[in-house]
Amino acid sequence: MKDQAMKRLLLSVFLVTSMAVAVPAQDAERFGNLTTDQIEAQADSLHPAALYVLAARLLAAGEGQEAANWMYAGQLRYRFLITVGGEEGRDESILFSALTEQVGRPVNEYIAGDVDEWLAAMRWALDWDDANPNSITSKTEHAAALTEVRDGLERLIETVEAERDIIPQQREANGLENR
Structure with a gap:
């Protein structure tokens, strides 16, 4: 079972990397050739798809x-x-959906196995985003939209916190590991 999961994850990394061409060419070229450490160091200036590539690489390396x-x-x-993003945002949503399925699903299957770690990951993302500039989408020009998106993640944190006692039971019923 573990070998199957690793094969699926490696396939996901391949698909994500190959799908990066849907991102503007200069961005895809820029992060497609970067090491994991380089993506992490430049994360605030890269297209968000690069962060999914980084996540896939880290999960494959056992750093859930x-x-x-x-x-x-x-x-x-x-x-x-x-x-x-308007019209461009609709185009971006296609790649986002693919990345969510190919990378987000295995990452979520892993991280939700420990509710405290899951909550910590979401809080870390909010803190990181707050502390770092966004070179792709202006936080100041689109402050209301940023608040809306951040509030969505805050609501997910609240939901997970409220359901923390039943999540392990639900996972067990679905054949997923709890850690």
Whole structure:
């Protein structure tokens, strides 16, 4: 079962990397050739898809908490980009959906196995986003949209916190591991 999960994750990394061409060419080229450390160091200036690539790489390396941190940061930034993007935002939503399925699903399957770690990942993403500039989407020009997107993640945190006692039972019933 573990080998199957690893194969699926590696396939996901391949798909994400190959799908990066849907991102503006200069961005895809820029982060497609970067190491994991370089993506992390430049995360505030890269397209949000790069954060999903980073998350996939980290999960494949067995660093689930870090993968979840970056996946939620990528999700936050991607939702913000889509919210303010108009027509381009609709185009971005196609890649976002694919990344959410291919990277987000395995990361979430891992991180939700420990509710405290899951909550920590979402809070980390909010803190990281707050502390770092966003070179792709202006936080000042689109402050209301940013608040809306951040509030959505805050609501998810509240929901997970409220359901913390039943989440492990639900996971067990669905054949998912609790850690």
